[in-house]
Amino acid sequence: MSDENHARQLVVFTLGAEQYALPIEQVHEIIRYDEPRSVASPIAWVRGVISLRGRIVPVYDLAARLGLSSEITDTTKIVIVESGDETVGVTVDEVEEVLTVEDADFEAVPGADSELIESIAKLGDRLVVLLKPSTIFVGAGELSASAA
Amino acid sequence: MDTSEYMPMFLAEAQEHLQELNLAVVALEDDPSNQETVDGIFRIAHSLKGMSATMGFAAIAELTHVMEDVFELLRKRSGGLQKDVITAVLACLDALEGAVESIESTGKENLNPQPLIDQLHALIRERTPEQALERAGGVQRPDAAVIAAVRAEGRRILHVRVRLDEDVQMPAVRAHMVLAALNGHGETIGSIPAPDAIENFEGRVIDAWIVSDDDESLVAKNATRVSDVDSVEVDEMLDEPEPVALPDAALPADRDEVIASSPTAAAGADEQAQPAKSPTAPAAGSGHSAARTVRVDAERLDTLMHLMGELVIHRTAVEAYTAAIDSPELQHAVQNLTRSSQALQSMVMQVRMIPVDVVFMRFPRLVRDLSTKLGKEIELDLVGRETELDRTVVDSLGDPLVHLVRNSLDHGIEPTHERLAAGKPASGTLTIAARHAGGSVVIEVRDDGRGVDPQAVARKAVERGLLDEDAAKSLDTKGAIELLFTAGFSTAETTSDISGRGVGMDAVRTKIRELGGEVIMDSTPGKGTCAQIRLPLTLAIVSALQVDIAGAPFAIPIDRVERTLRLGEHTVRQIAGRRVLSLEDGVLPLLEGAATFGRRTVNEHDLVVIVRGQDKRLGLTVDELIGQRELVTRPLPPIVSEGQAVSGGAVLADGQIALIVDCDALAAGFASNSMARSGAAEAPEHNKMLAVAK
Numbered sequence: 001m002s003d004e005n006h007a008r009q010l011v012v013f014t015l016g017a018e019q020y021a022l023p024i025e026q027v028h029e030i031i032r033y034d035e036p037r038s039v040a041s042p043i044a045w046v047r048g049v050i051s052l053r054g055r056i057v058p059v060y061d062l063a064a065r066l067g068l069s070s071e072i073t074d075t076t077k078i079v080i081v082e083s084g085d086e087t088v089g090v091t092v093d094e095v096e097e098v099l100t101v102e103d104a105d106f107e108a109v110p111g112a113d114s115e116l117i118e119s120i121a122k123l124g125d126r127l128v129v130l131l132k133p134s135t136i137f138v139g140a141g142e143l144s145a146s147a148a
Numbered sequence: 149m150d151t152s153e154y155m156p157m158f159l160a161e162a163q164e165h166l167q168e169l170n171l172a173v174v175a176l177e178d179d180p181s182n183q184e185t186v187d188g189i190f191r192i193a194h195s196l197k198g199m200s201a202t203m204g205f206a207a208i209a210e211l212t213h214v215m216e217d218v219f220e221l222l223r224k225r226s227g228g229l230q231k232d233v234i235t236a237v238l239a240c241l242d243a244l245e246g247a248v249e250s251i252e253s254t255g256k257e258n259l260n261p262q263p264l265i266d267q268l269h270a271l272i273r274e275r276t277p278e279q280a281l282e283r284a285g286g287v288q289r290p291d292a293a294v295i296a297a298v299r300a301e302g303r304r305i306l307h308v309r310v311r312l313d314e315d316v317q318m319p320a321v322r323a324h325m326v327l328a329a330l331n332g333h334g335e336t337i338g339s340i341p342a343p344d345a346i347e348n349f350e351g352r353v354i355d356a357w358i359v360s361d362d363d364e365s366l367v368a369k370n371a372t373r374v375s376d377v378d379s380v381e382v383d384e385m386l387d388e389p390e391p392v393a394l395p396d397a398a399l400p401a402d403r404d405e406v407i408a409s410s411p412t413a414a415a416g417a418d419e420q421a422q423p424a425k426s427p428t429a430p431a432a433g434s435g436h437s438a439a440r441t442v443r444v445d446a447e448r449l450d451t452l453m454h455l456m457g458e459l460v461i462h463r464t465a466v467e468a469y470t471a472a473i474d475s476p477e478l479q480h481a482v483q484n485l486t487r488s489s490q491a492l493q494s495m496v497m498q499v500r501m502i503p504v505d506v507v508f509m510r511f512p513r514l515v516r517d518l519s520t521k522l523g524k525e526i527e528l529d530l531v532g533r534e535t536e537l538d539r540t541v542v543d544s545l546g547d548p549l550v551h552l553v554r555n556s557l558d559h560g561i562e563p564t565h566e567r568l569a570a571g572k573p574a575s576g577t578l579t580i581a582a583r584h585a586g587g588s589v590v591i592e593v594r595d596d597g598r599g600v601d602p603q604a605v606a607r608k609a610v611e612r613g614l615l616d617e618d619a620a621k622s623l624d625t626k627g628a629i630e631l632l633f634t635a636g637f638s639t640a641e642t643t644s645d646i647s648g649r650g651v652g653m654d655a656v657r658t659k660i661r662e663l664g665g666e667v668i669m670d671s672t673p674g675k676g677t678c679a680q681i682r683l684p685l686t687l688a689i690v691s692a693l694q695v696d697i698a699g700a701p702f703a704i705p706i707d708r709v710e711r712t713l714r715l716g717e718h719t720v721r722q723i724a725g726r727r728v729l730s731l732e733d734g735v736l737p738l739l740e741g742a743a744t745f746g747r748r749t750v751n752e753h754d755l756v757v758i759v760r761g762q763d764k765r766l767g768l769t770v771d772e773l774i775g776q777r778e779l780v781t782r783p784l785p786p787i788v789s790e791g792q793a794v795s796g797g798a799v800l801a802d803g804q805i806a807l808i809v810d811c812d813a814l815a816a817g818f819a820s821n822s823m824a825r826s827g828a829a830e831a832p833e834h835n836k837m838l839a840v841a842k
Contacts, residue, residue, distance in 0.1 A: 037797075037805040038700065039788045040746020049788055051799040053458075058785040088785070 006103040010121070012128055013079065013092040015063045016070055019128045020092070021099070021121070026081050026133045030095055033076040050089060052080065060136065062090040066116060083133055090136060099128070106130070155251075158203050160443065162248045165196045167509050170241055174512040177234050190219045196244075208247050211261035214268050215240055233271050238513070240264050288342035290357040295385075298337070298359050305337065305385040306367060310354040316376040320349045325374045327356060333367050334360030352378075357385060446539060449500055456496045457689070457780030463489050464801035497538075497689070504582045504591070505533035507546050511553060511580060518557045525564055525575035526557060535582040537589050541683055544663055545591070548656040552593040552679045553578065555653070560597030560677050570674065572596065588665075588707060589685055594678040600671035602628040612636060629669045633657050661812050664690075664705070664795060668763060690798070692779050694806060695757060696772035698747035701806040703779055703798060708811040710758040710765060712773060718756075729756065729767045738767040739814065744793065745807070761815030768814065781808060793817060 010021035011030075036048030036059040045064035049056050059078060063070035075094040080087060099121075106119040116135050121128040172189045176182065193216045200208035215237065247259035290305065298305055310326050312319055324346050327339055338357040341349040360367065364382040371380045463486060470482045508530050519526040537545070561567075561576035568574055579594040605628035609615035614634055615623070623631075631637055635654040653669075660667045665683035684690065684707070692703035693712075719730040720738060727738040736758065741747075756767040779798035783789075784807070789796075795810035 037807075038747075039784075039794075039807065040792060041788055042791060043787070046788055049784065049797060049805055051803055051805050056782045056784055056797040056799070056805060058788050086785075 007100050008103070010099050010101055010128065010130060011079065012096045012099050013077070014094045014096060015066065015092060016068050018068070019096065019126065020062075020066075021128045021130050022079065022081060022133060023130070024098060026083055028080040028082045028087065031078050031080065031089075033072060033078055033091065036089075047091065050078070052087070052089075055087065057087050057089055059089040059091060062092055062136075065090075065136070081133055081136060088136060099123070101128075154203065156445075157443065158199060159248060159252050161199060162196065162208075163245075165192050165199075166241055166245050166248065168192050169196075170238070170513040171509055173234060173237055173241070174516050177231070177516070186219060190216065193219060205247070205251065205257045207257050207259040207261045208244060211240060211244065211259070211264055214261075214265045218268050218271065236264075236267050236271055238517075240268070287340045287345075288338050289340075290338035290385075294337050303359055303361065306333075306358050306360050306362075306364065306382055307385040308354075308356045308358065308367060308371060309381045310356075310371055310374075311378045311380075312352045312354070313376045313378045314352065316352065319351060320347050322374060322376050323349045323354050326354050326371055326377065329370050329374055330356050330358050330367065332370065333362045334358045449539065452496055453500065456493055457782075459489055460493060460778070460780055461799055461801060468801055493689075500539050501536040501685075502539050502542055503533060504535045504537050504542060504545070504589070505530075506542055507549060508533050508580060508582075510546070510550070514550065514553060515557065515578060518554065522557060523563065524557065524561055526561055527575050527577050529577060529579040529581075531579060531581035532583045535584060535589060537582075537683070538685060541589070541663055541685075544659065545681075545683070548659045548667075548681065549580070549591070549593065551653075551656050552681075553580065555679075556593060556595040556597065556677065560595040560599075562598050566598075570598075584685070585682075589683050591681045591683070592678055593681075594676065596676040599673040599675055599677055600625055600628050600632065600669075601673060605631050609634075609637065625671055625673065629671060632669070633667075666762070666812065690779050690781050690808065692777055692798075692806075692808065693757065694774035694777045694779075694800075695741075695755075695770040696774060697741035697745055697770050699771075700745075700747065701774070701800060701804055702741075702745070702770070702809055703777065703806040704757060704759060704768075704809045704811070706776060708759045708761065708809075710760055712755060712757050715754050715756050715769065734765070736765050736767050738769065741769045741771070744768070744814065744817075746792075759809070759811045759814065761811030761813070764815045766815060768809075779806065779808070 009024040011024050011027045012019055012021045014020070031052075034050065036050045038048040039046065045061045047059045047061050049058050051057075057080070061070075070091075070093050072091075073093065077092055077095050078089040079092055079095070080089050101121045101123065105121050105123060107122055109117050109120060116132055118130045118132045121130060169189060169192050172185050172192065176185045176189065179185065193212050197209050197212035197216055200212065218233075218237070243259060243261070243264055247257040250256060250258040295305060308330055312322055316322055323341055327336060327343065327346070330336060336343075336356055336358050340353075340355040341351070358367075364384070368380040368382045371377065371382075467482060467486065470478055511530065512528055515526055515528040556578055561578065562570070562572075564574050567576065577596050579592070581594070582589060582591045584590075602623045602625050606615060606620035606623040609623075609631050610617060610620050614631060614637060632653045633656075635652065637652055637654070653667075657667050660681055660683070663683055665681060668680045668682070669677065670680070671677040684705070690703070691706045693706055693709050694701060694703050696702070715729075721728050721730055721735075723735075727740075729736045729738040738756070755770050755773060757770055757773075758765055758767050777800075779800075781796045781798055784794065784797045793810045793813040794807040795813075796808045798806050798808060800806055
C-alpha cells in the first residue's frame with residue numbers, strides 16, 4: 001500500500017527532443033491528430049477546436065505553449081486532458097508510454113518555468129518533465145489579462 | 149428520519165408555493181371579496197406548513213401555522229383585508245422566501261419567526277373588537293323565533309351594517325346614535341353591540357337587524373347622517389344561516405379568538421353561500437390540476453436535449469450515406485427513421501417549453517411594492533402569460549425584465565399630480581406582453597409615462613463625459629435611447645434604491661444578447677416608452693444558413709439573414725476607407741468574411757449575405773452558400789470564442805465544426821471602427837476591440 005501512495009503514474013510523450021509527462025488521472029484519452037477547426041484566436045498556441053462526441057473542445061499547441069517548436073507528423077497525437085468541468089486537447093509529437101515513478105525520483109525544478117512545470121523525474125539518464133495540468137487550463141479571463 | 153433525499157423537491161415546491169402565495173395575496177388586495185383566492189391562500193399556507201414540519205424546519209412551520217390562522221379568520225370576515233394586513237402577510241412571505249433560500253445555501257432555515265408572529269397576532273386582535281364584545285356578552289342576535297314570527301306576518305327584516313371612520317373618537321356614542329337613527333325605521337330585533345353593551349363598544353362595525361318596510365336607501369341615508377360614519381350597507385335579510393340558529397353562548401368561553409366564528413360572517417347574507425370551513429379540512433383540490441404533471445430535474449432535460457442533438461447529427465450522417473446507396477428498402481427505412489426522430493425532436497423541444505408566466509408571476513408583487521414605495525398609482529397588465537419559451541431562455545429572462553419594469557416605474561411613469569397636469573389618467577399603466585413571432589418570442593415592457601427626454605439624457609451624458617456639448621444639443625430620441633444603453637449611464641435624478649443599483653440598461657442588453665436576442669427601445673415624449681425584447685424560442689437548436697468562408701464552415705442564424713446577393717450585380721464604393729455596398733434601399737457596410745474571422749486566405753467573395761445586427765444591416769462576403777440547416781448549438785470554450793464575432797459552435801453531419809456568427813457583435817465591431825482594415829495580421833487587435841464592443 002505504502003508504495004502505491006508514494007508513486008505516480010505518468011503518461012509520457014515527446015515534444016521535439018525532450019520528454020514530458022502528465023499525470024494519468026487527468027489524461028482522458030489519446031486520439032490521432034486531425035487538423036482542428038481553426039479559430040481566429042489572439043493566442044498563438046490555440047490551434048482550434050475539435051468535436052469530441054458532440055462536445056466542442058479546444059486544442060492547444062503544447063510545444064508552442066512551452067516555447068518549443070514542433071511539426072505535425074504521422075505520429076502527432078492529441079492528448080485529451082480533463083480537469084473539473086473543463087476538457088482540452090493538447091498536441092504532442094509522439095506518445096511514448098505510461099510510467100510509474102516513485103516519489104523519490106522527482107526533483108524540484110531548478111529555476112525553470114515553474115508555472116507550467118511541476119517537477120522533473122530523473123530515471124537513470126532519462127529526464128521526464130512533469131507538467132502542471134492546472135496551468136494548461138488557464139482560463140480565458142486570465143489569458144486576456146496577460147495578453148492585454 | 150433522513151430527509152435529505154427530499155430536499156430538492158422540498159425547495160422547489162416551497163419556492164413554488166411562496167410564489168403562488170405572493171401572487172394570491174396581491175390578487176386579494178385587488179379583489180378582496182374573492183373567496184376562491186382566500187381559500188387558495190389558505191390551502192397553500194396549509195401545505196407549506198405540512199411540508200416544512202415534515203422536513204423539520206420548525207420556524208417556517210410555526211410562522212405558516214400562524215399565517216394559516218390569520219387566513220382562517222380572514223376568510224370568515226367580509227369586507228376584505230386592510231392594507232396593513234396585506235403588508236404584514238407579504239413581510240412574512242419575504243421572511244419565508246429568505247428562509248428557503250437560506251436552506252438552499254446553508255441547510256439551515258435561519259429564521260426568527262417571533263416578531264412576525266407577534267405582528268400577525270396583533271393584527272388579529274386589533275381587528276376584532278367585535279369579537280371581544282361578543283365574548284363579553286355584548287351581542288344580541290335576532291332570535292330565530294322572532295325572525296320566524298316577523299316573516300309569518302309577511303314583513304321583512306333589514307340587515308344594516310354601519311362602518312365608522314377608522315379614527316372615530318367615541319365609537320360607543322356613535323353606535324348609540326346609529327341605533328337610535330335605525331329605531332326610527334322600525335323595531336330593532338338584534339344588534340351588535342347589544343343595546344345594553346353599547347357603553348363598552350370600541351369597534352368600528354355596527355350590525356343591526358330591524359323590522360322595517362322602509363326603502364333600503366332611505367335607511368342608509370338616515371344612518372349616514374350620524375357623524376363619523378364611513379359607510380352604510382343595507383340589505384334584506386334572506387335565509388338565516390344555520391350557525392346563527394345555534395346560540396353563541398354554546399361556544400366554550402375559552403375558545404381561541406382566532407377561530408371563533410365571527411358575528412359579521414355568520415349574519416351577512418352575502419356569505420351564506422360560503423359556509424365556514426374548519427381549519428383542519430381545507431378546500432379539497434378544487435380546480436387543482438397537479439396530479440397529471442411530473443416534476444423533472446432540469447439537468448435531465450438538458451441531457452435529453454444533448455442526446456437528441458447527437459441523434460440528429462448521426463441521423464444526418466446516415467441520410468447522407470444512404471443517398472449514395474441504391475437500395476429502396478434502406479431508403480425507406482431511413483425515411484422512417486428520419487420521421488420518428490423529427491417527431492422525437494419536436495417532442496423533446498416541447499417538453500422543455502414552459503410558459504413565460506413563470507417569470508411574469510413575480511411582477512404583480514414587484515409592481516405593488518414599488519408603486520407603494522414610490523407613491524405612484526400603477527396598473528399592471530400582463531398579456532400572453534401562456535406564451536411558451538425554452539426553459540433556458542425563461543431562466544435568464546427574469547433579471548432583464550425586472551430591470552426594465554423597475555425602470556418604467558421609476559423613470560417612466562410620472563407621479564399622479566404630474567399625470568393629471570398632463571391630462572392623463574391618474575394611474576399609469578404598465579403592460580408586460582409576450583407573444584410568438586415566427587421563430588422568436590417578443591416580450592414588451594410598455595408604459596404610458598413621460599417617455600425618454602432627449603434633453604435630460606443629454607445633460608446626464610455630458611455630466612458623465614459620454615457626450616460633448618455640441619453633440620448634446622442635437623441629440624434626438626433615438627440617440628438618447630442609444631445612450632441609455634451605454635455602460636455607466638443612469639437617468640435617475642437621484643440614485644434611488646429602485647433602479648439605481650449599479651446595473652444599467654447596458655447590462656440588460658448584454659444579457660439579452662448572450663441569449664441570442666435583441667433589445668429595442670422606442671419612446672415618444674409624453675406618451676410613454678416601450679422596450680421590446682426579441683428572443684429565439686430555443687437556444688439549443690438554431691436554424692441557420694450554412695456558408696463557407698475561406699474554406700471553413702460558418703452558420704448565420706436564419707432569423708438574422710435578410711437576403712443573399714451576388715457582389716458583381718451591385719455597386720461597391722469606398723467611404724472613409726471602408727467598403728460599402730450601395731443597394732436600392734440603402735448603403736450598407738460591407739465586411740470581408742475572411743478578414744473578419746481571421747482566415748488567412750482571401751477568396752473571390754462573390755457572394756454577400758445581408759444580415760441584421762443591433763438594429764443595423766450589413767453585408768458579409770462569403771465564398772459559398774451551403775444551405776439551411778437545423779444546428780444543435782454547443783457552447784464554445786471561452787478561450788476560443790472570446791473576442792470573436794461568434795456565439796457558439798455546431799457539429800455538422802460530417803463531423804466538421806461550424807462557428808455560429810454573432811451578427812450583433814459584427815455590427816458592434818463595425819461601429820467601433822475596428823473592422824475597416826483587412827488581413828490576418830490584424831486579427832488579434834480587432835478581436836480585442838470586438839470584445840470591448842460586446
